[in-house]
Amino acid sequence: MSDTRTAPVSEIVAPGPQPARGRRGRLLRVLPYLLALLVLLALPLYVEEFWLRTGFAIAGAVVGAIGLNLLVGTTGQLSLAHAFFLAVGAITYAYTSGEPGGTATKISGLGLPPLVGMVLGVLVAGLAGLLFSPIAARLRGIYLGVASLGLVFIGQHLLNTWTSVTGGFNGRTTPQFSVPGFTFGSTDPELTVLGVPFGPSERLWYLGLVMAALAYWFAANLLRSRPGRALQTLRDSEVAAAVMGVNVQGYKARVFLVSSMYAGLAGVLFALSVGSVAPESFSLVVSVQFLAMIVLGGLGSVGGAAAGAAFVTALPLVFQQYAGSLPLVAEPGQPGVVASQAAAFLYGLAVVLVVLFEPAGLAGLLRKVRRPARSGARGTPVPSTPPAQAE
């Protein structure tokens, strides 16, 4: 088990007054997070709309990546079905909160409040995961990976043919999100903070921030709890886990449930960010992107998943926005490498390099940079962070 790592040598070499150093240490550890949070909260006052929109897309991806990481990184179950569960969440939201309509093809909808739609999206995605979990729990690593591949294609088929719910090939628009008394997609009620009018982008930014923070918090706590330890043991050795009294099949099924609920929420956020849901948004490519995110960030690390999600999501958008001023990226319609392709090259290459040279990803790099510096310079004990935990 990874969390039995012994305290570093520095603690034995330089024991100091325990309580004072402990408080200062904790403050120093929390400070960067607080600063980052402050910056994120203040950002809408300063940056332009493009970055806020990108930020909301990233928030959705962060939620999804954290969920996939619980399954693949923490528990060691390869899943390519993430796009399918994303689709379930997104479609459920669009169906339950959307109004019936459509001209050429009839599209139905329940017209429930968007908040209910969001909750249902998460629940139905979880239900889909639960239905698949009898298979998931019995299969190991690679067999699960390939079986889950099937779900993506079955999902694509459903999206294309179940027209009354999904809108078919062309998809359907997603209703805007609102909670009673406050809408996120328009300017009702009017809101101005420090002279900056808060339009849809600013509102969605905060929605994304809250959702991503909740997802992060839940996952980080889960990993530090008893079930989290059980899942990590499961990854290291199923036999050892079973011997220690971990219910192998039960935990596998449950982590699949949690992971698909995360994917459901990510799907809802994705639908809100794009404004419509269509089958092509949930193809195998999306599953591969999510895998790339968690591999780049570092398998098993919650913070790493978030960083990887930001990188993979922002890359094509930024390339597209600044295509004119980037040397190798062609503008749309011109011959050459367009933004999405340039991004795919870059993160494809990054995945290969990470697996080759730094299997712990960004989180691993960060740990390498931080650890020697801390223990050497101040003689304070390094918080014993197990490799597979939230950083």
Added chain:
Amino acid sequence: MTQFLSLLLNGLSLGALYALIALGFVIIFKASEVVSFMHGSLLLLGAFLIARLHDRLGFWPAVLVGVLVTALVALLVERLLINRLRGAPVISLAILTIGVDLIMLTELTRRIGSDILNVGHPWGGGTFSIGSVGISDNRALAILVAAVLIALFFAAFRFSDWGVAMRAAAEDGEAAALMGIRLGRVSALAWTVAGVLAAVAGLFLVGAPTPGVTPGIGATALRAFPAAILGGLDSTGGALVGGLVVGVAESLAAGYQDQIAFLGRGFGDVVPYVVMVAVLLVRPSGLFGTRELTRV
């Protein structure tokens, strides 16, 4: 009845091609414990090269170049990437191949664009019939070539030194290495053979009744995954049976889609996955795969 027989025959030919690809998956898995998710782009690469070169070089030289280059790319991936990571977790290796696939597929898709490239098979788009049962010449030839290749493969696997080395390596890598079997060489050869099989399958998959080379052909190769899984990832015979089952099921579902219209149009494309999920529910290691036993 005629329709049924014709669908069955076409399904068998499609299944033979799936079996070729699935055999590639299986020998790679046996030799280097890697599940190759890059087979789709390998196959596309082979077909793309043949389509691009057949005007300049003539058809047969183009086929030769296409098959050799595909095999070379597979070999390079094994030498440069997989071989360095011997002993790494299966999942990391699978993700590595996904990364390679992403790069190759993006580049090939970019080069093909929205075109449908013609491969220029000398046997053209004619059909061939036995009694009233018809099949395209291309698919009939595919059955023959696949049968020859598969027979050759099984003979080599059974009798040649490489086959013996390969089976020993799959059984117990460490013991095989101690007996003087060079695991690196076994694995390199497995990847090369898989590359050849994929390119040959690609050559026939893009012929009639398929219009030509499109980026979507890569997804067809992925349907050989259910074939390999269905038979059991470590069983060569299973790959053959799985390929045929998947091919026939797909062909029947596509042919009778009016009768099963309630499942939606284009259901044939997902049949392989439905069959796979159904089989895995009953037998988690596939039909012929070794069941994993753990002794404590």
